[in-house]
Amino acid sequence: MKLMKTILAGAALAVGFSGAALADDPVKVGFVYVGPVGDGGWTYYHDLGRIAVEEAYGDKVETTFVESVPEGADAERVMTQMALSGHKLIFTTSFGYMDPTINVAKKFPNVKFEHATGYKTAPNVSTYSARFYEGRAITGTIAGHMTKTNKIGYIASFPIPEVIRGINSSFLHAKRVNPDVEMKVIWAYTWFDPGKEADATSALLDQGVDVILAHTDSTAPLAKLAEAGGYGFGQAADMIQYAPAPRLSSIIDDWAPYYIARVGAVMDGSWESVSTWHGIPEGMVAIGEFSEVIPEDVRNQVQEMKDGIAAGTYHPFTGPINKQDGSAWLADGEIADDGTLAGMNFYIEGIVGDIPN
Amino acid sequence: MDFSALNPVALMVTLMVAATPIMLAALGELVVEKSGVLNLGVEGMMIFGAICGFAVSVDTGSVWLGIIAAMIGGTLLSLTFGFLTQYLLSNQVASGLALTLFGLGLAALVGQSYTGIKPPSFPKLDIPFISDLPVIGPILFSHDFIVYFSFIILGGVWYFLNYTRGGLILRAVGESHDAAHALGYKVVRVRLMAIAFGGACAGLGGAYVSLIRVPQWTEGMTAGAGWIALAIVVFASWKPLRVLLGAWLFGGITILQLNLQALGVEIDVAYLSMAPYLVTIIVLVIMSADSKRASLNAPASLGKAFHASS
Numbered sequence: 056m057k058l059m060k061t062i063l064a065g066a067a068l069a070v071g072f073s074g075a076a077l078a079d080d081p082v083k084v085g086f087v088y089v090g091p092v093g094d095g096g097w098t099y100y101h102d103l104g105r106i107a108v109e110e111a112y113g114d115k116v117e118t119t120f121v122e123s124v125p126e127g128a129d130a131e132r133v134m135t136q137m138a139l140s141g142h143k144l145i146f147t148t149s150f151g152y153m154d155p156t157i158n159v160a161k162k163f164p165n166v167k168f169e170h171a172t173g174y175k176t177a178p179n180v181s182t183y184s185a186r187f188y189e190g191r192a193i194t195g196t197i198a199g200h201m202t203k204t205n206k207i208g209y210i211a212s213f214p215i216p217e218v219i220r221g222i223n224s225s226f227l228h229a230k231r232v233n234p235d236v237e238m239k240v241i242w243a244y245t246w247f248d249p250g251k252e253a254d255a256t257s258a259l260l261d262q263g264v265d266v267i268l269a270h271t272d273s274t275a276p277l278a279k280l281a282e283a284g285g286y287g288f289g290q291a292a293d294m295i296q297y298a299p300a301p302r303l304s305s306i307i308d309d310w311a312p313y314y315i316a317r318v319g320a321v322m323d324g325s326w327e328s329v330s331t332w333h334g335i336p337e338g339m340v341a342i343g344e345f346s347e348v349i350p351e352d353v354r355n356q357v358q359e360m361k362d363g364i365a366a367g368t369y370h371p372f373t374g375p376i377n378k379q380d381g382s383a384w385l386a387d388g389e390i391a392d393d394g395t396l397a398g399m400n401f402y403i404e405g406i407v408g409d410i411p412n
Numbered sequence: 413m414d415f416s417a418l419n420p421v422a423l424m425v426t427l428m429v430a431a432t433p434i435m436l437a438a439l440g441e442l443v444v445e446k447s448g449v450l451n452l453g454v455e456g457m458m459i460f461g462a463i464c465g466f467a468v469s470v471d472t473g474s475v476w477l478g479i480i481a482a483m484i485g486g487t488l489l490s491l492t493f494g495f496l497t498q499y500l501l502s503n504q505v506a507s508g509l510a511l512t513l514f515g516l517g518l519a520a521l522v523g524q525s526y527t528g529i530k531p532p533s534f535p536k537l538d539i540p541f542i543s544d545l546p547v548i549g550p551i552l553f554s555h556d557f558i559v560y561f562s563f564i565i566l567g568g569v570w571y572f573l574n575y576t577r578g579g580l581i582l583r584a585v586g587e588s589h590d591a592a593h594a595l596g597y598k599v600v601r602v603r604l605m606a607i608a609f610g611g612a613c614a615g616l617g618g619a620y621v622s623l624i625r626v627p628q629w630t631e632g633m634t635a636g637a638g639w640i641a642l643a644i645v646v647f648a649s650w651k652p653l654r655v656l657l658g659a660w661l662f663g664g665i666t667i668l669q670l671n672l673q674a675l676g677v678e679i680d681v682a683y684l685s686m687a688p689y690l691v692t693i694i695v696l697v698i699m700s701a702d703s704k705r706a707s708l709n710a711p712a713s714l715g716k717a718f719h720a721s722s
Contacts, residue, residue: 093520093631095527123632208674241673242681248635251666253626254430258670261422274528278628281530296528408676 082144084108084318085137086120087130089149090247090272097246097272097291097308098122101148101171104310111315115322123247126151131159138163144321146314147171149246150215156180167326169317172217174397176328183313186334187217188396189364190306191224191268192371193342193357194288197303198266199229199236200353201286208259208267209240210252210276214411216399218270223403224371225268230405232356239264242411249275260285266303277302286348293343304357305343313339332393335364372396377404423671424551428559429625431663433458433617433634436562437641438648438655439569440613445645446573447606448586448713452508453493454614455638456515461486461615462622463519466629469531478531479558479619486615487608489515494607498600501717516632526629534558534624558620565613570652582606586711589718599718614638640688647692649709662688 086105090098105118119142124133130152137145138159144167147156153173160168160180168180176182198207207229211218222240229236239262241255252275259267260279266286269276274294280287280301289295289305313331320326333339342361345354363369374385379402385391402410437454444451464485469478489511496507534556537543543553573579582602584592589599621637622629640662647661648654669684 091520091631093523093527095630239674239676241670243670244681244685245635247632249626249628249630249633250430250433250621250635250637251670254426254667255670255674257426258667258674261419261426261671262674264674273630273633274628275626275630275633278530278626282533282627294528409678411681 081115081117082112082318082322083140083142084116084118084321085134085142085145086118087124087133087137087145087147087149087152088120088122089124089126089151091122092120094247094272095274095292095294096289098148100292100308101146101310104314105146107311108314108318112318112322116318124152127155131155134159134168135162138166142166144169144318144326150213150217167321172215174216174330176330178328181317181327181329181331183317183329183331183333184217185308185339186332187306187308187340188220188224188371189334190340190342191221192228192364193361194268194304194306195225195228196232196357196360197288197345197349197353198225198268198286199231199233201303201349202229202233202236202266204263204265205233205235206237206239206262206264208256208262208264209238210255210259210267210269210271211240211242212246212270213244214242216397219399219402219410220396221268221270222406223399226406227376227403228371238406240406240408243271245271247272249273249278252276253279256280256287257283289343295343298344299346299348302343303346303349307341307343309339309341332397335361336367378402379404379406421547421550423667425555426671427660427664427667428551428555430667431659432559432562433620433625434637434641434644434663435655435659436558436565436617436620437614437638438644438659439562439565439652440610440617441641442645442648442650442652442655443569443573443582443613444606444610445714446586446650446711447582447603448589448711448716448718449497449603449607450504450508450715451490451493451511451607451610452505452642453490453511453515453638454610454641455634455636456512456519457486457489457611457614458515458618458621458634458638458641459519459632460489460515460522461618462634463523463526463618463629464615465619466531466622467522467526469623470526470529473532475532475534475623478623479616482615482619483612484615486611486613486618488611489518490607490611490614491604493611494604497717498603498607501719504715504717512638520631523629523631527631529629531623531627531629534627556624558616558624561616566652566656573652583711586713589713589716593718593720599720603718614641617641643689643692647688647695649695650711651709658688661691 088098092102121133124130146169148171150172156168156170157175160177170182172184173182209222226238243255252271256276256279269290277287277297286303287301291308293305293307370390372391374389375387376385378384461482465478465482468481469475493511496502497504536556543549585599585602593599644658647658669681672679
């Protein structure tokens with residue numbers, strides 16, 4: 056299956072880029088997407104960012120994208136093709152593109168690369184990510200309030216720090232408002248597979264879970280919840296079409312300002328390798344409207360939390376917090392440092408189960 | 413480990429839902445391959461069926477029309493493949509791959525205005541008393557119509573291939589198109605009918621994903637189910653009843669591992685997910701090791717182009 060897709064992707068690329076424009080005028084910017092642009096979630100919002108770049112610079116820029124590129128070696132070929140066909144800046148928008156991005160970047164020192172959610176940089180590779188855990192603090196708080204069975208579920212994608220941070224932040228905040236809450240985590244091992252995401256939702260519902268947080272890219276969990284009952288949240292996109300229920304709120308990734316700034320930097324020659332990690336204060340993470348299904352006092356509470364995060368007065372990982380084994384992580388009032396957060400590979404106290412390797 | 417919370421009945425019910433689309437697509441492909449044609453476009457026909465079924469259901473409010481549209485959509489797409497491979501004698505592997513690409517793109521195009529819409533809900537069998545029986549009620553008597561229909565197709569394909577004259581002709585065409593042609597059978601016509609049947613089944617399987625399993629439309633939502641269907645045909649060594657086993661194995665392992673995780677059971681998901689593919693490879697190795705058995709099962713003319721002059 057993978058091989059077929061690979062051959063196809065390669066063939067499509069060869070055809071797509073062979074007629075590439077004479078390099079000169081517009082700056083060519085490429086985007087590598089892990090899912091289809093119509094996923095309604097993660098990739099959809101990256102593509103909105105791409106469109107914003109086109110609108111901002113008009114005919115001074117030319118953007119291209121390749122969607123549904125598998126993570127791993129296949130991605131390398133796509134990036135290589137982009138670099139060969141005159142792209143000056145390439146955004147690779149999934150964690151699994153990390154090593155492929157670094158490998159290809161080595162071969163094309165004059166092409167700039169921007170890798171989303173990773174941690175490896177090079178002179179021509181920047182990383183950028185959003186502090187999704189800030190949003191998870193808010194959705195976790197809502198989940199803690201809204202669950203009647205005291206069981207919340209988390210559809211996790213891959214065991215990487217970004218996802219583990221999200222699980223910890225959700226659980227921490229749900230537990231603070233509801234000490235009896237339990238969390239069940241399912242690892243789907245995919246970013247995008249609506250059928251599997253729906254099946255995972257069913258499996259959680261069968262276990263008595265009634266509020267589900269998803270870390271996958273499609274709207275399938277919400278569609279399943281709309282049919283079967285229970286609450287969920289928009290993930291990576293607003294998913295407002297499922298409001299007021301089952302969608303209670305959402306974590307929205309707004310990549311557009313960053314993309315516009317970085318493309319601008321390539322145009323005026325000021326591009327440098329940076330590691331950007333923005334959140335609610337900078338606007339890279341936005342919180343979708345709170346559904347009227349949520350009681351008003353809860354809405355006020357999470358609004359206050361959101362304002363606190365935006366103002367820099369509240370950090371979601373503020374002690375006291377213990378690790379899963381009961382050992383102390385953060386003392387009372389202590390705030391987690393970015394280094395630990397970026398490489399987070401442990402659960403906090405109260406979460407049942409192990410992180411898969 | 414506490415397995416008591418694992419509800420075998422609920423598990424069985426979700427397993428059947430997960431297995432239905434791949435079983436339908438695999439049954440269709442089995443008939444196609446039995447006629448000697450390798451159509452790798454299952455994924456494309458599935459996704460096109462998914463959007464046809466979804467769009468028509470939403471626009472007309474009738475899931476039944478949606479189901480019919482899905483089958484027609486799958487058939488039309490498969491017939492483009494049929495035209496290319498049977499009349500223009502183009503390479504079946506390349507045409508099938510192209511069909512997948514084309515189907516994915518076409519479905520995305522058609523589906524642009526259908527994201528985020530809830531389709532009309534699908535009626536489920538509800539016989540008073542019988543559907544409420546413990547255990548067998550939920551497993552046997554409370555599914556949606558398509559699940560039962562898929563079993564009818566399974567039985568029908570099995571009976572057709574083994575016990576009817578038409579099935580014999582189809583297999584003859586798949587084993588040796590020259591011999592079948594010499595006997596006066598219309599090789600191309602038989603193959604086109606098989607291809608059309610495969611398209612209808614794949615379309616139906618796709619609609620099952622978009623109308624019942626998820627239910628919503630998202631681009632690329634079949635996410636490789638068509639390729640799994642192709643693997644199941646090989647796994648089943650071209651025998652219809654084994655397709656059921658294969659579909660339940662492939663679908664069941666996904667469901668089982670998700671449920672075990674929800675229970676908090678410590679398992680290595682990666683190995684479990686790998687299992688059906690490993691079994692397929694083992695089946696292939698066993699088959700190729702025993703040349704007699706291979707020649708009994710794999711259609712001898714599979715993937716070969718036929719022209720009356722040759």
